[in-house]
Amino acid sequence: MSNVFWAIASGIAVGTLARYLMMRRDVRQYPSYPHAVVNHLSLGFLAATLGAVAIPALAAEEYTAVTFLALAATQFREVRSMERQMLVALETSKLVPRGKDFIEGIARTFEARNYLVLFIALLTSGVTFWQGSLLGIIAGISAVAIVRKLIGGKAxxxxxxxxxxxxxxxxxxxxxxxxxxxxxxxxxxxxxxxxxxxxxxxxxxxxxxxxxxxxxxxxxxxxxxxxxxxxxxxxxxxxxxxxxxxxxxxxxxxxxxxxxxxxxxxxxxxxxxxxxxxxxxxxxxxxxxxxxxxxx
Amino acid sequence: MAAVAIDGKNVSGVPVFSAKNEEEQANMATILSRVLEGVVHDMGNGVYIVVRH
Missing domain, CATH: 3.30.1360 (Gyrase A; domain 2)
Structure with a gap:
Protein backbone atom coordinates (compact mmCIF):
# COMPACT_ATOMS: atom_id res chain seq x y z
CA MET A 1 0.00 0.00 0.00
CA SER A 2 1.12 3.54 -0.68
CA ASN A 3 2.57 5.79 1.94
CA VAL A 4 -0.43 8.13 1.41
CA PHE A 5 -2.70 5.39 2.73
CA TRP A 6 -0.49 4.75 5.74
CA ALA A 7 -0.18 8.48 6.45
CA ILE A 8 -3.95 8.96 6.47
CA ALA A 9 -4.63 5.72 8.37
CA SER A 10 -2.06 6.42 11.10
CA GLY A 11 -3.28 10.04 11.44
CA ILE A 12 -6.88 8.90 11.89
CA ALA A 13 -5.94 6.11 14.32
CA VAL A 14 -3.69 8.21 16.54
CA GLY A 15 -6.09 11.19 16.41
CA THR A 16 -9.11 9.13 17.43
CA LEU A 17 -7.10 7.44 20.17
CA ALA A 18 -6.06 10.91 21.39
CA ARG A 19 -9.71 11.99 21.60
CA TYR A 20 -10.52 8.87 23.63
CA LEU A 21 -7.64 9.48 26.02
CA MET A 22 -8.57 13.14 26.42
CA MET A 23 -12.10 12.21 27.42
CA ARG A 24 -11.80 12.23 31.16
CA ARG A 25 -14.55 10.19 32.62
CA ASP A 26 -13.59 11.32 36.07
CA VAL A 27 -15.29 12.02 39.38
CA ARG A 28 -17.39 14.80 37.92
CA GLN A 29 -19.13 12.09 35.93
CA TYR A 30 -19.04 13.89 32.63
CA PRO A 31 -19.25 12.67 29.91
CA SER A 32 -20.18 9.38 31.48
CA TYR A 33 -23.30 8.80 29.48
CA PRO A 34 -22.52 6.16 26.83
CA HIS A 35 -24.20 8.17 24.08
CA ALA A 36 -22.24 11.33 24.88
CA VAL A 37 -19.04 9.27 24.66
CA VAL A 38 -20.10 7.91 21.25
CA ASN A 39 -20.93 11.48 20.08
CA HIS A 40 -17.56 12.81 21.07
CA LEU A 41 -15.62 9.83 19.75
CA SER A 42 -17.37 10.23 16.38
CA LEU A 43 -16.59 13.95 16.26
CA GLY A 44 -13.01 13.13 17.25
CA PHE A 45 -12.83 10.64 14.38
CA LEU A 46 -14.04 13.33 11.95
CA ALA A 47 -11.51 15.82 13.32
CA ALA A 48 -8.74 13.23 12.98
CA THR A 49 -9.79 12.47 9.39
CA LEU A 50 -9.70 16.15 8.44
CA GLY A 51 -6.27 16.55 10.02
CA ALA A 52 -4.89 13.32 8.51
CA VAL A 53 -5.77 14.10 4.90
CA ALA A 54 -4.38 17.66 4.90
CA ILE A 55 -0.70 16.88 4.25
CA PRO A 56 -1.15 14.06 1.68
CA ALA A 57 -3.63 16.38 -0.12
CA LEU A 58 -1.12 19.23 -0.12
CA ALA A 59 1.61 16.87 -1.38
CA ALA A 60 -0.68 15.83 -4.25
CA GLU A 61 -1.11 19.53 -5.06
CA GLU A 62 -4.78 19.35 -4.16
CA TYR A 63 -4.81 22.74 -2.51
CA THR A 64 -8.60 23.03 -2.34
CA ALA A 65 -8.63 20.10 0.10
CA VAL A 66 -7.11 22.37 2.71
CA THR A 67 -10.32 24.43 2.73
CA PHE A 68 -11.81 21.45 4.55
CA LEU A 69 -9.95 22.68 7.60
CA ALA A 70 -12.22 25.73 7.58
CA LEU A 71 -15.14 23.32 7.66
CA ALA A 72 -13.60 21.76 10.74
CA ALA A 73 -13.57 25.10 12.56
CA THR A 74 -17.32 25.55 11.94
CA GLN A 75 -17.95 21.98 13.02
CA PHE A 76 -16.08 22.42 16.30
CA ARG A 77 -17.86 25.67 17.12
CA GLU A 78 -21.02 23.64 16.74
CA VAL A 79 -19.67 21.15 19.28
CA ARG A 80 -19.17 23.97 21.74
CA SER A 81 -22.67 25.33 21.34
CA MET A 82 -24.14 21.80 21.49
CA GLU A 83 -22.42 21.15 24.82
CA ARG A 84 -23.39 24.53 26.19
CA GLN A 85 -27.05 24.11 25.25
CA MET A 86 -27.23 20.64 26.73
CA LEU A 87 -25.60 21.59 30.03
CA VAL A 88 -27.73 24.75 30.37
CA ALA A 89 -30.86 22.66 29.73
CA LEU A 90 -29.84 20.19 32.45
CA GLU A 91 -28.99 22.97 34.91
CA THR A 92 -32.53 23.31 36.28
CA SER A 93 -32.55 19.67 37.37
CA LYS A 94 -29.44 20.05 39.55
CA LEU A 95 -29.84 20.68 43.27
CA VAL A 96 -26.65 22.72 43.15
CA PRO A 97 -26.18 24.09 39.61
CA ARG A 98 -22.80 24.18 37.89
CA GLY A 99 -23.13 27.85 37.01
CA LYS A 100 -22.59 29.58 33.65
CA ASP A 101 -18.82 29.89 34.00
CA PHE A 102 -18.31 26.19 34.62
CA ILE A 103 -20.55 25.29 31.66
CA GLU A 104 -18.73 27.71 29.37
CA GLY A 105 -15.43 26.18 30.51
CA ILE A 106 -16.62 22.64 29.75
CA ALA A 107 -18.01 23.68 26.33
CA ARG A 108 -14.79 25.48 25.43
CA THR A 109 -12.77 22.43 26.47
CA PHE A 110 -14.75 20.17 24.16
CA GLU A 111 -14.14 22.53 21.23
CA ALA A 112 -10.44 22.90 21.99
CA ARG A 113 -9.91 19.14 22.29
CA ASN A 114 -11.18 18.64 18.76
CA TYR A 115 -8.61 21.16 17.50
CA LEU A 116 -5.94 19.26 19.40
CA VAL A 117 -7.07 16.01 17.78
CA LEU A 118 -6.84 17.68 14.37
CA PHE A 119 -3.27 18.86 15.04
CA ILE A 120 -2.19 15.48 16.41
CA ALA A 121 -3.62 13.73 13.32
CA LEU A 122 -1.93 16.31 11.07
CA LEU A 123 1.42 15.79 12.78
CA THR A 124 1.14 11.99 12.70
CA SER A 125 0.14 11.84 9.05
CA GLY A 126 2.80 14.41 8.08
CA VAL A 127 5.64 12.53 9.78
CA THR A 128 4.35 9.19 8.45
CA PHE A 129 4.15 10.61 4.95
CA TRP A 130 7.74 11.82 4.92
CA GLN A 131 9.51 9.60 7.48
CA GLY A 132 7.53 6.36 7.59
CA SER A 133 4.90 4.80 9.85
CA LEU A 134 7.14 4.05 12.83
CA LEU A 135 8.38 7.61 13.28
CA GLY A 136 4.90 8.94 12.51
CA ILE A 137 3.27 6.92 15.25
CA ILE A 138 6.06 7.80 17.72
CA ALA A 139 5.55 11.50 16.92
CA GLY A 140 1.79 11.14 17.33
CA ILE A 141 2.00 9.31 20.64
CA SER A 142 4.54 11.84 21.98
CA ALA A 143 2.16 14.64 20.97
CA VAL A 144 -0.69 12.88 22.81
CA ALA A 145 1.48 12.58 25.94
CA ILE A 146 2.48 16.26 25.80
CA VAL A 147 -1.11 17.39 25.20
CA ARG A 148 -2.41 15.28 28.09
CA LYS A 149 0.06 16.96 30.39
CA LEU A 150 -0.74 20.45 29.11
CA ILE A 151 -4.54 20.22 29.29
CA GLY A 152 -4.42 19.46 33.01
CA GLY A 153 -4.87 23.03 34.20
CA LYS A 154 -4.73 24.26 37.78
CA ALA A 155 -6.86 23.24 40.72
CA MET B 1 -42.11 36.96 48.06
CA ALA B 2 -44.03 37.15 51.34
CA ALA B 3 -43.74 38.26 54.95
CA VAL B 4 -44.95 36.65 58.16
CA ALA B 5 -45.57 38.92 61.13
CA ILE B 6 -47.37 38.75 64.42
CA ASP B 7 -50.60 40.70 63.94
CA GLY B 8 -49.28 41.99 60.59
CA LYS B 9 -47.34 44.86 62.20
CA ASN B 10 -44.35 46.62 60.57
CA VAL B 11 -44.87 45.24 57.07
CA SER B 12 -46.39 46.49 53.84
CA GLY B 13 -45.82 46.13 50.11
CA VAL B 14 -45.67 42.30 50.03
CA PRO B 15 -48.27 39.64 50.82
CA VAL B 16 -48.36 39.59 54.64
CA PHE B 17 -49.40 36.55 56.65
CA SER B 18 -50.50 37.27 60.22
CA ALA B 19 -49.63 34.86 63.01
CA LYS B 20 -50.96 34.83 66.57
CA ASN B 21 -47.68 33.99 68.27
CA GLU B 22 -44.01 33.19 67.58
CA GLU B 23 -44.57 29.46 67.26
CA GLU B 24 -47.30 29.92 64.67
CA GLN B 25 -45.15 32.50 62.91
CA ALA B 26 -42.24 30.03 62.59
CA ASN B 27 -44.59 27.30 61.34
CA MET B 28 -46.14 29.58 58.74
CA ALA B 29 -42.75 30.78 57.57
CA THR B 30 -41.56 27.17 57.21
CA ILE B 31 -44.60 26.18 55.17
CA LEU B 32 -44.29 29.27 52.98
CA SER B 33 -40.59 28.66 52.35
CA ARG B 34 -41.29 25.07 51.29
CA VAL B 35 -44.20 26.03 49.04
CA LEU B 36 -42.47 29.03 47.47
CA GLU B 37 -39.01 27.35 47.39
CA GLY B 38 -37.61 30.38 49.18
CA VAL B 39 -35.42 31.10 52.19
CA VAL B 40 -36.71 32.56 55.47
CA HIS B 41 -34.82 35.57 56.78
CA ASP B 42 -35.36 37.23 60.15
CA MET B 43 -35.67 41.02 59.88
CA GLY B 44 -34.81 41.37 63.56
CA ASN B 45 -38.03 43.21 64.39
CA GLY B 46 -40.33 40.23 64.72
CA VAL B 47 -40.91 39.92 60.97
CA TYR B 48 -39.87 36.98 58.81
CA ILE B 49 -39.52 37.48 55.08
CA VAL B 50 -39.46 34.70 52.49
CA VAL B 51 -37.06 35.41 49.64
CA ARG B 52 -36.22 33.41 46.54
CA HIS B 53 -32.54 33.93 45.71
Missing part, protein backbone atom coordinates in the same frame (compact mmCIF):
# COMPACT_ATOMS: atom_id res chain seq x y z
CA UNK A 156 -7.92 25.19 43.81
CA UNK A 157 -5.12 23.54 45.84
CA UNK A 158 -2.59 25.32 43.61
CA UNK A 159 -3.95 28.78 44.37
CA UNK A 160 -5.25 28.64 47.93
CA UNK A 161 -4.87 26.98 51.28
CA UNK A 162 -8.02 24.96 51.92
CA UNK A 163 -8.72 24.17 55.57
CA UNK A 164 -11.62 23.31 57.84
CA UNK A 165 -13.22 26.32 59.53
CA UNK A 166 -15.49 27.04 62.47
CA UNK A 167 -18.98 28.40 62.07
CA UNK A 168 -21.29 30.10 64.54
CA UNK A 169 -24.54 31.98 64.76
CA UNK A 170 -24.78 35.53 66.06
CA UNK A 171 -28.52 35.71 66.66
CA UNK A 172 -29.81 34.71 63.23
CA UNK A 173 -26.65 35.58 61.26
CA UNK A 174 -24.43 32.70 60.18
CA UNK A 175 -20.66 33.32 60.16
CA UNK A 176 -17.73 31.18 59.06
CA UNK A 177 -15.04 32.65 61.31
CA UNK A 178 -15.20 36.38 60.47
CA UNK A 179 -17.09 35.96 57.19
CA UNK A 180 -20.82 36.64 57.16
CA UNK A 181 -22.58 33.94 55.18
CA UNK A 182 -26.30 34.62 55.49
CA UNK A 183 -29.31 35.40 57.63
CA UNK A 184 -30.97 32.15 58.73
CA UNK A 185 -34.40 33.12 60.00
CA UNK A 186 -35.80 29.97 61.52
CA UNK A 187 -34.62 28.43 64.78
CA UNK A 188 -35.25 24.87 63.48
CA UNK A 189 -33.10 25.59 60.40
CA UNK A 190 -30.28 26.92 62.61
CA UNK A 191 -30.48 23.73 64.67
CA UNK A 192 -30.02 21.58 61.55
CA UNK A 193 -27.04 23.73 60.56
CA UNK A 194 -25.49 23.18 64.00
CA UNK A 195 -25.98 19.42 63.69
CA UNK A 196 -24.92 18.84 60.09
CA UNK A 197 -23.07 21.77 58.54
CA UNK A 198 -19.37 21.82 57.68
CA UNK A 199 -17.35 24.98 57.17
CA UNK A 200 -14.34 25.42 54.91
CA UNK A 201 -12.02 28.40 54.63
CA UNK A 202 -10.05 29.17 51.46
CA UNK A 203 -7.05 31.43 51.92
CA UNK A 204 -5.64 32.70 48.60
CA UNK A 205 -1.83 32.44 48.25
CA UNK A 206 -1.50 35.76 46.40
CA UNK A 207 -3.41 38.56 44.69
CA UNK A 208 -3.96 36.53 41.50
CA UNK A 209 -5.58 33.77 43.55
CA UNK A 210 -7.60 36.33 45.49
CA UNK A 211 -9.13 37.61 42.25
CA UNK A 212 -9.85 34.08 40.99
CA UNK A 213 -11.71 33.26 44.19
CA UNK A 214 -13.61 36.55 43.97
CA UNK A 215 -15.23 35.25 40.78
CA UNK A 216 -18.78 34.18 41.57
CA UNK A 217 -18.73 31.50 38.85
CA UNK A 218 -15.61 29.94 40.37
CA UNK A 219 -17.29 29.83 43.78
CA UNK A 220 -20.40 28.24 42.26
CA UNK A 221 -18.18 25.59 40.63
CA UNK A 222 -16.68 24.80 44.06
CA UNK A 223 -20.16 24.49 45.60
CA UNK A 224 -21.32 22.26 42.73
CA UNK A 225 -18.35 19.91 42.83
CA UNK A 226 -18.36 19.57 46.63
CA UNK A 227 -22.11 18.91 46.62
CA UNK A 228 -21.94 16.37 43.81
CA UNK A 229 -19.03 14.46 45.37
CA UNK A 230 -20.25 14.33 48.99
CA UNK A 231 -24.00 14.57 48.39
CA UNK A 232 -26.10 17.43 49.61
CA UNK A 233 -28.60 17.56 52.47
CA UNK A 234 -31.35 19.40 50.65
CA UNK A 235 -34.22 19.01 48.23
CA UNK A 236 -35.95 21.38 45.83
CA UNK A 237 -38.10 22.85 48.61
CA UNK A 238 -35.30 23.47 51.11
CA UNK A 239 -33.43 26.33 49.51
CA UNK A 240 -31.97 27.36 52.89
CA UNK A 241 -29.57 24.39 52.73
CA UNK A 242 -27.93 25.49 49.49
CA UNK A 243 -24.13 25.53 49.93
CA UNK A 244 -22.79 29.08 50.02
CA UNK A 245 -19.36 30.65 49.56
CA UNK A 246 -18.93 34.21 50.73
CA UNK A 247 -15.95 36.52 50.70
CA UNK A 248 -14.28 38.59 53.36
CA UNK A 249 -14.04 41.85 51.45
CA UNK A 250 -11.07 43.01 53.55
CA UNK A 251 -8.81 40.01 53.02
CA UNK A 252 -10.27 38.13 50.03
CA UNK A 253 -10.58 34.96 52.11
CA UNK A 254 -13.56 32.75 51.28
CA UNK A 255 -15.82 31.07 53.79
CA UNK A 256 -17.90 28.10 52.66
CA UNK A 257 -20.81 26.44 54.40
CA UNK A 258 -22.30 23.17 53.20
CA UNK A 259 -24.52 20.42 54.58
CA UNK A 260 -23.02 17.30 53.01
CA UNK A 261 -24.70 13.89 53.13
CA UNK A 262 -21.33 12.40 54.05
CA UNK A 263 -20.12 14.28 57.13
CA UNK A 264 -16.41 13.65 56.52
CA UNK A 265 -14.45 16.90 56.74
CA UNK A 266 -11.25 15.52 55.19
CA UNK A 267 -13.13 14.25 52.12
CA UNK A 268 -14.85 17.63 51.80
CA UNK A 269 -11.48 19.39 51.86
CA UNK A 270 -10.20 16.97 49.22
CA UNK A 271 -13.22 17.69 47.01
CA UNK A 272 -12.69 21.46 47.28
CA UNK A 273 -8.94 21.21 46.67
CA UNK A 274 -9.46 19.37 43.38
CA UNK A 275 -12.01 21.74 41.85
CA UNK A 276 -10.52 23.07 38.62
CA UNK A 277 -9.66 26.75 38.32
CA UNK A 278 -12.00 28.01 35.61
CA UNK A 279 -10.47 29.68 32.59
CA UNK A 280 -13.06 32.45 32.75
CA UNK A 281 -12.13 33.15 36.39
CA UNK A 282 -8.39 33.47 35.83
CA UNK A 283 -7.11 36.95 36.59
CA UNK A 284 -3.48 38.02 36.84
CA UNK A 285 -3.22 41.42 38.48
CA UNK A 286 0.34 40.52 39.52
CA UNK A 287 1.34 40.37 35.84
CA UNK A 288 0.82 44.13 35.63
CA UNK A 289 2.95 46.87 37.15
CA UNK A 290 -0.10 48.45 38.82
CA UNK A 291 -1.11 45.10 40.30
CA UNK A 292 2.38 44.41 41.71
CA UNK A 293 2.65 47.92 43.07
CA UNK A 294 -0.74 47.60 44.80
CA UNK A 295 0.13 44.16 46.20
CA UNK A 296 2.69 45.26 48.78
Missing amino acids: IKDIAKVRAGEFRFEKFNLFVEDIHIMNVGLERTRKIYEERAKAVVLEPFNDNAREILANVGQRQAIAHDAASLLGIYRDVDTAEFTPLLRRNIDTGRIGMIILPMEPDTECLLQAVRHVPVLESAVAKPLASRAGRCAAD
